[in-house]
Amino acid sequence: MSIVLPSLSGEKSETFTAVSKFSAPVRRPVEPLGRYFLAHASRTLRGHTWSEFEKLEAEKNVKQIEENEDDDLGDEQQSEELLAHDPREWKSADLYAVLGLSHLRWKATEDQIRRAHRKQVLQHHPDKKSASGGLDQDGFFKIIQKAFDVMLDTTKRQQYDSVDTNADVKPPALKSSYDFFEAWGPVFASEARFSKKQPVPLLGSSDAPKDEVDNFYSFWGKFDSWKTFEFKDEDVPDDTANRDHKRYIERKNISNRKKLKQEDNKRLIDLVERAFSEDPRIKQFKEAAKKEKERKKWERDSGSREAAEAAAAKKAAEEEAAKKAAEEAANAKANSKKAKEAAKAAKKKNKRSIRGSVKDVDYFGDAAKADVIEADVDALIERFDDVQLSTYAAKVKDANADAVKTAFTEAVAELSGAGKIDTAILKYFV
Amino acid sequence: MSAVIGITFGNTSSSIAVATQDGKVDVIANPDGDRAIPSALSYVGSDEYHGVQAEHQLVRNAKNTIINFRDFIGKSFDEAETAAPYHVGAPAVKTADGKIAYDIVRDGNNELITVDEISKRHFKQLKDAAEDYIGKEIEGVVLTVPTDFNEHQRQQLTSIATDAGLKVLQLINEPSAALLAHLSADEDRLLQDKIYVVADFGGVRSDAAVISVRGGVLTILATAHEYGLGGDKLDEALAEYFAKEFEKKTKVNPRTNARSIAKLKAESIVVKKTLSNVQTSTCSIESLAEGLDFHTSINRLRYELAARQPLSEMTSFVEKAVAKAGLDNLDIDEVLLVGGASHTPKLASNIQFIFPETTTVVAPALDPKALNPTELVARGAALQASLIESFDEDEIKESLQPIVVNTQHLTKPIGIKDAEGNFQSILVAETAYPIKRSIQVTNGESASVVVELYEGKRTIKETVVEAEPVSDEDSEDDYSDDEPEVKKELVYEAGSKLAELTLKDLKPNSKLEVTVNITQNGTLHLSGRELKQGSVAVKGEITSA
Numbered sequence: 001m002s003i004v005l006p007s008l009s010g011e012k013s014e015t016f017t018a019v020s021k022f023s024a025p026v027r028r029p030v031e032p033l034g035r036y037f038l039a040h041a042s043r044t045l046r047g048h049t050w051s052e053f054e055k056l057e058a059e060k061n062v063k064q065i066e067e068n069e070d071d072d073l074g075d076e077q078q079s080e081e082l083l084a085h086d087p088r089e090w091k092s093a094d095l096y097a098v099l100g101l102s103h104l105r106w107k108a109t110e111d112q113i114r115r116a117h118r119k120q121v122l123q124h125h126p127d128k129k130s131a132s133g134g135l136d137q138d139g140f141f142k143i144i145q146k147a148f149d150v151m152l153d154t155t156k157r158q159q160y161d162s163v164d165t166n167a168d169v170k171p172p173a174l175k176s177s178y179d180f181f182e183a184w185g186p187v188f189a190s191e192a193r194f195s196k197k198q199p200v201p202l203l204g205s206s207d208a209p210k211d212e213v214d215n216f217y218s219f220w221g222k223f224d225s226w227k228t229f230e231f232k233d234e235d236v237p238d239d240t241a242n243r244d245h246k247r248y249i250e251r252k253n254i255s256n257r258k259k260l261k262q263e264d265n266k267r268l269i270d271l272v273e274r275a276f277s278e279d280p281r282i283k284q285f286k287e288a289a290k291k292e293k294e295r296k297k298w299e300r301d302s303g304s305r306e307a308a309e310a311a312a313a314k315k316a317a318e319e320e321a322a323k324k325a326a327e328e329a330a331n332a333k334a335n336s337k338k339a340k341e342a343a344k345a346a347k348k349k350n351k352r353s354i355r356g357s358v359k360d361v362d363y364f365g366d367a368a369k370a371d372v373i374e375a376d377v378d379a380l381i382e383r384f385d386d387v388q389l390s391t392y393a394a395k396v397k398d399a400n401a402d403a404v405k406t407a408f409t410e411a412v413a414e415l416s417g418a419g420k421i422d423t424a425i426l427k428y429f430v
Numbered sequence: 431m432s433a434v435i436g437i438t439f440g441n442t443s444s445s446i447a448v449a450t451q452d453g454k455v456d457v458i459a460n461p462d463g464d465r466a467i468p469s470a471l472s473y474v475g476s477d478e479y480h481g482v483q484a485e486h487q488l489v490r491n492a493k494n495t496i497i498n499f500r501d502f503i504g505k506s507f508d509e510a511e512t513a514a515p516y517h518v519g520a521p522a523v524k525t526a527d528g529k530i531a532y533d534i535v536r537d538g539n540n541e542l543i544t545v546d547e548i549s550k551r552h553f554k555q556l557k558d559a560a561e562d563y564i565g566k567e568i569e570g571v572v573l574t575v576p577t578d579f580n581e582h583q584r585q586q587l588t589s590i591a592t593d594a595g596l597k598v599l600q601l602i603n604e605p606s607a608a609l610l611a612h613l614s615a616d617e618d619r620l621l622q623d624k625i626y627v628v629a630d631f632g633g634v635r636s637d638a639a640v641i642s643v644r645g646g647v648l649t650i651l652a653t654a655h656e657y658g659l660g661g662d663k664l665d666e667a668l669a670e671y672f673a674k675e676f677e678k679k680t681k682v683n684p685r686t687n688a689r690s691i692a693k694l695k696a697e698s699i700v701v702k703k704t705l706s707n708v709q710t711s712t713c714s715i716e717s718l719a720e721g722l723d724f725h726t727s728i729n730r731l732r733y734e735l736a737a738r739q740p741l742s743e744m745t746s747f748v749e750k751a752v753a754k755a756g757l758d759n760l761d762i763d764e765v766l767l768v769g770g771a772s773h774t775p776k777l778a779s780n781i782q783f784i785f786p787e788t789t790t791v792v793a794p795a796l797d798p799k800a801l802n803p804t805e806l807v808a809r810g811a812a813l814q815a816s817l818i819e820s821f822d823e824d825e826i827k828e829s830l831q832p833i834v835v836n837t838q839h840l841t842k843p844i845g846i847k848d849a850e851g852n853f854q855s856i857l858v859a860e861t862a863y864p865i866k867r868s869i870q871v872t873n874g875e876s877a878s879v880v881v882e883l884y885e886g887k888r889t890i891k892e893t894v895v896e897a898e899p900v901s902d903e904d905s906e907d908d909y910s911d912d913e914p915e916v917k918k919e920l921v922y923e924a925g926s927k928l929a930e931l932t933l934k935d936l937k938p939n940s941k942l943e944v945t946v947n948i949t950q951n952g953t954l955h956l957s958g959r960e961l962k963q964g965s966v967a968v969k970g971e972i973t974s975a
Contacts, residue, residue: 034620
């Protein structure tokens, strides 16, 4: 049963309040023994905090687990097919799977092989099999022993590893889409084990520098493989009876090995070429090189380019100026026409108002002489220039009869003074 | 099997032990087959006897038999109680430079053997025995020392062991070693926070230590020592009883003759050991005095009566140690009995009697699964030896620096108050810094709760146990005990409030975790959080006064 906390009474804004200090500690020596003291000492000396210490402890645990994992070695179950494999055809069996090491393959150490073998023997020994009923079931056991012989002999193991295609990582299918590095990385990592020269440069990632990539392809271009194909040999008969036949087989084996080796080299070369052609980094480098070249060229003919630019600029400026001038002329033309029209309209208006002004003041009380007055006004208006027209229009506008009459008499005096009018034609304003 | 061993070097007997690969400990027997090897050497003619064989010489050749010399290491003649009545065998003499030596006759010549020399010879014997058993050279040894050994004595002991060809990895205190052996017997025990009394009843001295175990780290709270009190006192009491019996039968006083006394004592030891296992034992001594044989039988009860005085002294000695630590018997969770005399059933039951029922007394008489008390110390030393085996000298030295060893300890328990207002301790008193503990709690039905951090206040709750109604017919005759039984119980109550922390918006009955963490520099961090993904902890810190 867990402890129930008291419920909160009343509202509290703060989540934490320190109320008082706790009692002063007392310094005592702890007994320097036991593993918890060692932990305490390491915490104090190395300054590990609790969590760091726990972390270190946790790391230790992980290591132990890893060690324990190794105990499962050789616990793999062989397939029915493999168990029923004909021991005479043992070479065609997957020898690593036979030992239950198919997850490790060429990486298996000798110790691991021994341990795995011991487990397999325990399980598949003919004595065990016959105890459980079956008789004459030592076929698989024979294969186990053969496999063990091969695995423990370094030369034989190399020969087997050379032809162990199960351990190979296949290159990506041609007409499929894949990530170049994800697909090809494991292929090269797997092929690398055959190199006589170690370590082998690996594919790397997309941001690898150029010299690394170049190094990679140059290494793989002249890859020196230790692969041998003795394992594929046809068994040489050891009867001495037919020596010719024996030699024939031997010769055949040698030529076969040579052929296989050539094929394999070709395969590898093709592989590397294909990878090279697909490598996005190579494309990038090519593009980068092209750009670089262009840039250099650009720089090289910078002189002539500048002259051309200057000429173009000049031409453009001229064109601009011409265009501007044309525009201004057009504007001016349009403006003058408008002004003329406005002046005409104003003139008309002034004329009308002058003409109307006499009528407005009832012809100065002489309505009988209206015709004469109007004829005089018309004659005056005809002889006014633009300025006089607007002046008199302003004078007669809304004026009383006397003012209008004096305005007209002034106008007559001014016009006659200027010699513009012959007072004889006037009948009223004299 | 590792080549590092643990040696416990006692006044009366020594033991050697080695830890095996699977974490068990083998206590090594010497060529005589003894696991508790008497710390005795005897010289007859040109021969040197060791162990039980030397002890046997006490009867016939006491002048040339050296025993009980451990406590003299590193002491001058004037400092040491060489004349104490419990010192038997060759008498100690003062050397020219004021040290202690033994004057013995070897091969017709007088020889002066210093304490250092005799200890060295003893160590060599132990080393040979261990090497015979392991089949390898001994690479290192963890030695145990009593808690009252001073720095000079420790250095002296180290140099003696080095002279004997033993590389001393570490010196550890006897009671702590014994407790370590006891705690390591069961993995859970080491992590239980308890207070122990380790009472070591040796041959000629008794030591007690009050040790708190907190998170596997041991801290000695108090120690007590009593010289002269030990198994020899029990032997003497028994010998005195036999002497009286003999006198009654034959009218001859066996106490006048040194040889008779030695014979009586040797037989008493055998009888004492027998009575620890069975109810009755016979005692027969040929030609005890004046050519008269002595034959009698004795039962355990009579022995216990005869040895009542030393047994009650031992019991009160334990109480004294508890009082020295400023504690009450109620505070003690377990009493671990160590040393040969701990086999005595009466001693164990006496000690159990003075402690409350909640206290466990670990002794073979009460708990058949208990480890042999004579071997506990050596076992602890062997465990420690196997632990530090992989470290090099500097690392060990570094971890024994005062800065590591001297640590702040919490003086009062710290805990929280639950819904009923009871104090629930999270950190117990006497825990070494740094500490980190968390407990799981729940909020019950309320949506927001408060975590109130308190310091615990020690109170003793007394409850009166009602006398059981007596149903027997004839009980009327018995006078009934009028005084009702009072049951005492140690309870911690909430004392001063330290801090408060609130947790809000909780679903009913959700799991909460309250963590209290005191860092090396003494800052207390309190945090509370809901045990679910992504919950945010509420935190705060306080300091000590």
